[in-house]
Amino acid sequence: MRFSERLYEKVKPIWKQTHEYPFVKGMGEGTLEQEKFRFYMVQDYVYLIDYAKLFALGAVKATDVQTMGKFAALLHSTINEEMELHRQYAKRFLITPEELETAEPAPTTLAYTHYMLHVSQNGTLAELVAALLPCMWSYWEIGKELSTQPGAAHELYSEWIHMYSSAEFGELATWCIDLMDQLAEGKSEAELNKLEEIFINTTRFEYLFWDMAYEKAMWPVHV
Numbered sequence: 277m278r279f280s281e282r283l284y285e286k287v288k289p290i291w292k293q294t295h296e297y298p299f300v301k302g303m304g305e306g307t308l309e310q311e312k313f314r315f316y317m318v319q320d321y322v323y324l325i326d327y328a329k330l331f332a333l334g335a336v337k338a339t340d341v342q343t344m345g346k347f348a349a350l351l352h353s354t355i356n357e358e359m360e361l362h363r364q365y366a367k368r369f370l371i372t373p374e375e376l377e378t379a380e381p382a383p384t385t386l387a388y389t390h391y392m393l394h395v396s397q398n399g400t401l402a403e404l405v406a407a408l409l410p411c412m413w414s415y416w417e418i419g420k421e422l423s424t425q426p427g428a429a430h431e432l433y434s435e436w437i438h439m440y441s442s443a444e445f446g447e448l449a450t451w452c453i454d455l456m457d458q459l460a461e462g463k464s465e466a467e468l469n470k471l472e473e474i475f476i477n478t479t480r481f482e483y484l485f486w487d488m489a490y491e492k493a494m495w496p497v498h499v
């Protein structure tokens with residue numbers, strides 16, 4: 277069995293719950309409250325600023341020029357294509373690019389990005405890929421599922437669904453899945469377990485991120 281298949285089997289119950297979560301379902305049905313989507317958009321932009329740095333770290337940790345180039349391309353497309361989607365949405369919500377960039381991260385956003393950055397800065401390239409893989413893979417899965425639902429024609433949610441179900445995004449996700457398999461080759465069971473643990477943790481964080489957005493959960497205490 278490919279290592280990525282083992283990972284997929286392991287987190288299947290969490291992915292199922294993610295697909296059934298009201299935020300995700302609401303986008304598909306086109307019934308999600310716009311205020312929740314607005315909250316998500318801003319937090320996701322803040323998230324992507326740190327997430328993009330994982331690709332830069334991937335280029336640093338890569339041991340061949342081809343992989344280095346691919347990480348550089350991923351960094352470029354995240355900043356200029358994926359985050360452009362968010363900037364366009366922000367415009368519709370009358371949020372300026374400055375407001376987007378300086379938005380305060382919610383507790384879950386902060387915990388998630390810092391966990392990923394910690395793993396990526398201190399771990400191996402395989403650990404870095406294990407940390408970022410659920411992000412790309414689960415968004416592609418969600419995008420594909422929602423692309424056959426009413427939300428795909430919704431005036432607000434269609435662009436989001438279109439981006440994450442696109443062939444281009446799918447290719448990037450597939451590249452990451454293949455890289456994970458390649459990097460797992462020849463590793464000991466102890467090392468594979470470590471990769472699995474990281475993959476499970478960021479999968480859990482993906483669920484938490486939807487939950488945070490649905491609840492619009494900021495810090496419960498104030499300065």
Ligand SMILES: Cc1ncc(CO)c(N)n1
Nearest residue numbers: 320323324411412415485
């Ligand atoms: C939280 C989160 N995970 C994954 C992606 C896909 O890049 C995203 N935009 N946001």
